[in-house]
Amino acid sequence: TEAWGPDDDEPRRHHGPVRVRVPAKINLHLGVGPLRADGFHELNTVYHAISLFDELTARAGDTLTLTMEGEGTGTLELDESNLIIRAAKALAARTRMPAYARLHLRKSIPLAGGLAGGSADAAATLIACDLLWGTGLSRDELADVGATLGSDIPFLLHGGTALGTGHGEAVSPILARPTTWHWVVAIADGGLSTPAVYRKLDELRDSSFPPKALGDPDELMTALRQRDPAVLGAALGNDLQPAALALRPELAAVLEAGQRAGAVAGLVSGSGPTCVFLATDAGHAAQVAAGINAAGVCREAVTARGPMPGARVT
Ligand code: ATP
Numbered sequence: 001t002e003a004w005g006p007d008d009d010e011p012r013r014h015h016g017p018v019r020v021r022v023p024a025k026i027n028l029h030l031g032v033g034p035l036r037a038d039g040f041h042e043l044n045t046v047y048h049a050i051s052l053f054d055e056l057t058a059r060a061g062d063t064l065t066l067t068m069e070g071e072g073t074g075t076l077e078l079d080e081s082n083l084i085i086r087a088a089k090a091l092a093a094r095t096r097m098p099a100y101a102r103l104h105l106r107k108s109i110p111l112a113g114g115l116a117g118g119s120a121d122a123a124a125t126l127i128a129c130d131l132l133w134g135t136g137l138s139r140d141e142l143a144d145v146g147a148t149l150g151s152d153i154p155f156l157l158h159g160g161t162a163l164g165t166g167h168g169e170a171v172s173p174i175l176a177r178p179t180t181w182h183w184v185v186a187i188a189d190g191g192l193s194t195p196a197v198y199r200k201l202d203e204l205r206d207s208s209f210p211p212k213a214l215g216d217p218d219e220l221m222t223a224l225r226q227r228d229p230a231v232l233g234a235a236l237g238n239d240l241q242p243a244a245l246a247l248r249p250e251l252a253a254v255l256e257a258g259q260r261a262g263a264v265a266g267l268v269s270g271s272g273p274t275c276v277f278l279a280t281d282a283g284h285a286a287q288v289a290a291g292i293n294a295a296g297v298c299r300e301a302v303t304a305r306g307p308m309p310g311a312r313v314t
Contacts, residue, residue, distance in 0.1 A: 013134035016059040022124040022156055022311040023049040024115035024304075026183070026269045026276050028224075028232075029217035032239040035202050043168045046217050046224075047152075049159040050183055050276075050306040054109050054120050055314070056084070058128035061102035064088055070107040071117075086149055087122035088129050094145050095135040103128070112191025114244075114270035116152040123156035123311040131313060143171070159310025161224065163217070176224045181232065181278065181306050182285040184263065186254050186298040188273035192244060197271040200243035211242040233265030233278045244272030251275060253297045261291025279303075 025047050033042035066078045066085055076082065084103055092099035103125065109117030126142045129135075137145070139157055146153030151168035162173045204211055214237045223235035245251050251268060254275045258266040262284070263277035275298070279285035285303040292301035 014131045016132055018058045018128045018131045019314045020056045020058075020124040020128045020311055021053050021314045022056070022120040023159060023308040024052040024054075024109045024117060024120060025049055025152060025155060026115065026185075026306070027238060028161070028236055029214065029220040030238040030240055030270065031214040031217060032198075032201060033213075034205070040167055041198060043151075043164060043166070044214075044216055045164040045168055046161065046174070046220050047155045047164050047168075047171070048161045048181075048306045049156070049308040049310060050185070050304040051308050052109055052115065052185060052302070052304050054117060054124060055106040056121060056124035056128050057104045057106075058125075058132045059102040059104075060132065061100050064099045064101055064103070066103045066105065068105040068107055070105075071109060072107055072111040076107075076111060083118045083122040083149060084125045087125040087146065087153075090145050090149060091126055091129050091133075091135065091137075091142075095133065095137070097133045097135060101129055101132055110187050110191070110274065112193060113187065113274040114192065114194075114268065114272045115185075115274055116150075116156065116270065119146075119150040119152035120156045120311070122146060122149055122153050126153075126157065127311045127313065155310070157310045160307045163221075174221065174224060177227070179227050181229070182280065182282055183304045183306060184258065184277040184279060184285050184289045184292065184301050185269075185304050186258065186275040186277070186292055186301045188248075188251075188254075188275075189299045190273070192247060192271055192273045194271040197240055197243045197247060200246050201240060204242055204246065211239070214239050229264045229278055229280045236265050236267050236278065238267050238270070240271050241268040244268045248273050250297070253295075254292070257292045257295035257297045258288060260295070261288045263288045
């Protein structure tokens with residue numbers, strides 16, 4: 001679709017429906033700095049977008065409405081607290097447009113799973129409403145609007161594999177030879193609150209046996225340039241994992257089931273409780289997923305590939 005008209009400088013409005021697909025993210029490396037006086041932790045992370053998608057459809061309307069189907073329907077609030085509504089309003093405020101749209105979410109990314117589903121939906125909303133309203137912002141401008149709502153939103157606009165610093169909102173793409181990595185995603189029953197996991201980490205770090213912190217992702221960056229799953233597997237790491245395990249001890253059995261099923265490596269995704277496992281190829285991933293499912297330790301293990309592009313019109 002042409003975003004700009006041929007004879008004018010004004011971005012052209014789209015009559016809709018505009019359909020946007022957005023991936024979930026995992027963190028190949030999640031280094032969490034010490035708690036700062038402002039209550040934040042400095043992050044050093046490597047984001048990776050995988051083939052587990054939400055889809056947001058935007059249609060012209062004379063108010064702002066949101067409906068949904070799929071994961072979390074009946075649980076997820078569709079009011080002003082929803083990141084989709086907040087993203088539409090933030091874009092409208094930035095572009096001085098009325099925030100009018102009929103939005104519909106088809107959700108596959110589990111809620112509070114450590115896969116940044118809410119941020120993904122916000123990124124999809126920014127892309128969809130920008131096209132529907134003809135506001136013509138660049139991806140970087142949309143990322144600035146998104147960063148005010150959530151640290152993972154700029155990455156979900158860009159996708160691929162990228163380094164995240166600051167609170168995670170400062171994103172720089174990692175240019176590596178195109179390689180597809182194969183993953184198994186073990187989806188848990190129920191979510192984990194991200195702030196609670198960070199609080200638990202601070203508590204563990206104040207104890208007599210603090211977990212060792214990861215620091216910079218140099219090893220991971222080097223591993224990404226090679227195409228060897230064993231090398232990448234050895235470099236994966238997540239500072240939040242001990243905290244997620246402390247809050248949800250059952251996750252140890254999930255990680256163990258993945259190892260038994262022959263995964264190259266496994267770790268908690270972000271703040272959890274989703275666990276992700278690296279496989280050597282698509283067939284191996286299917287085999288690892290089947291092994292984890294047979295162990296009955298999580299709601300469902302599914303296969304996924306990465307890296308995937310960020311939020312895109314379909
Ligand atoms: P993160 O790792 O970014 O904290 P997460 O994957 O653990 O995210 P999300 O599903 O992104 O968790 O969202 C966590 C909470 O955000 C939800 O429990 C819900 O209360 C709130 N939320 C607001 N809007 C949305 C949305 N569109 N989708 C999911 N959660 C949303």
